[in-house]
Amino acid sequence: MDVAPPKDEPELLTRARALAGLTVGELARRLRQWVPNDPRQTKGLAGQLAERALGATAGSQDEPDFLELGIELKTLPVLPSGQPKESTYVCTLPLQTLADVDFEDSAVWRKLRRVLWLPLEADPSRPLVERAFGSAFLWSPSETELELLRADYEEVAERVLRGAIDTVRGDLGVVLQVRPKAAHGRQRTLAPDGDEGFQWTGPRGFYLRPSFTARLLERAFEP
Amino acid sequence: MDVAPPKDEPELLTRARALAGLTVGELARRLRQWVPNDPRQTKGLAGQLAERALGATAGSQDEPDFLELGIELKTLPVLPSGQPKESTYVCTLPLQTLADVDFEDSAVWRKLRRVLWLPLEADPSRPLVERAFGSAFLWSPSETELELLRADYEEVAERVLRGAIDTVRGDLGVVLQVRPKAAHGRQRTLAPDGDEGFQWTGPRGFYLRPSFTARLLERAFEP
DNA sequence: CTGGATCCAACGCTGGATCCAC
C-alpha cells in the first residue's frame, strides 16, 4: 500500500489532492493501520499516514520529507471556522550546532522553503477517524513572509549564541515561535553559555503561530 | 526476584560465589526470564542475568556496574581447557570526548580498577542453558598489568588524537585490543581528524585479549 | 488562546558480549 516517492512536484500535488475528502479512518484502513480512540495516543498519526500515502522518505533527519524535491509535508488542523486549530511544528532548535544567525543557513529555512500543506478537519466534537483531509496546496514564503520569518529566527539565534537560552520562551516571535519539544519535562540538553562552554536546558522546537498559517489558508482558498 | 545493591565488597563476593554451580537456565528460571535457543540471540544474556541476580545498578552509563563500590562485573567464558573462549569487552572508545592520553583519566581505568570476574562454562558443544557459572573472584591490576594496560591505552589515545583512527585496528595492543563495536557495519561516528575537525569512522570498543584474562584465571585458581 | 507539557513510533546509541570467516 505504501508508494514510491513522487518524481516531481505536479505528481506530488496530484497525489495529495486525491486525499481530499478521505477521512483519517479510511486512509488508515487502506494502509492497514489501527487508530486508537484516545486523542492523546494519536498525536502525529494523521501526518504519518499522509507521509506513507504520498511516498515520503520516512525518518530522514532534519531534512524535507521529499528530499529530492526539497518539499516538506505539513498537515494543518483546521477548525469549522476555517482557523488553524494549532501551531505548526517546524523543526528542533539546534542548540549545539547553531553556528551563526543567518536564516538562509538554518534548518527552519530548509524546511519552509517549499511546503505542501495538507488541511485536516479538526472539529473537536468528532473523533479523529471521522475527520477528512482537505485540498492540499503548495506554498513558498512571499517576500514579506520571508522577512517576518527571518527577523524572528535571527532574534532567537542571537539569544542562543549569546547564552541567553533562558529568555527564549513561547512569548518570543511574531510568526515563528519557540516552545518546549520533548517526550517529558525532565528531558535535558545542552545550549551555549555565551562563553565557550555549555549550559543545561530543556529541548525546544520552532513552531509557526496559528495567525501565520491562517493567512496561508486564506490566500490558498480565497484568491 | 531482583535484589538491592550489595552494601560492601564482601557482601557482593558472597552473593557472586553463591552463583557457582548454577546453570544459566536455572538462574534465568529464578529471574523468570526466557532463554532463546539460537546462540546469536543470547549474546550478553548471561552477563545481564548475573547483573540482576547481584543487584547491579542497570543501565548506568560508562560507569562501573556497582557504582557505590567502584566495582565492574564481567562474566568470563571459559573453555573446558581452562582458557578464556573470547576476549572481554571493556568499554567504548570515546572518540569525540577523548581529551588527553592519560590512562588514569580514562574510562578503561575506571572500569578495570576493580573487577568482579564471574567465570562461565563455555563448552561449545553444550547449549547455553546448561552451562554453569564458576567461582567469582575480585581483581585489581598488579603493577605489571597496570603498565601493560597503560602502554596499550596511551598508544591508542595518541593515535586517535593525532587523527590516525584508521590505524587503530585489532592488531594493535599487547593486552588491550580495539575492535569494532556496533549493531552493524553501516554504523558511523565521528573521530578527530588531527586538525580541529572530525572525520567519519566506525565505532570501536576496548577489549582485553584472551591471553591477558588467562593469566588472571591462573592466578585466581592456582595460587 | 497562549504557551508549557506531553504522546507515539522509529531509529540510534550503549552496555551486555559472542559469532564466525579466514
Next chain:
DNA sequence: GTGGATCCAGCGTTGGATCCAG
C-alpha cells in the same frame, strides 16, 4: 586464534504533532 561483524534490551532522541491548565 584473530579480528572484523554482528545480536538483543533498554533507554534516549527526533520527527510526527496535539493536549490541556490557567
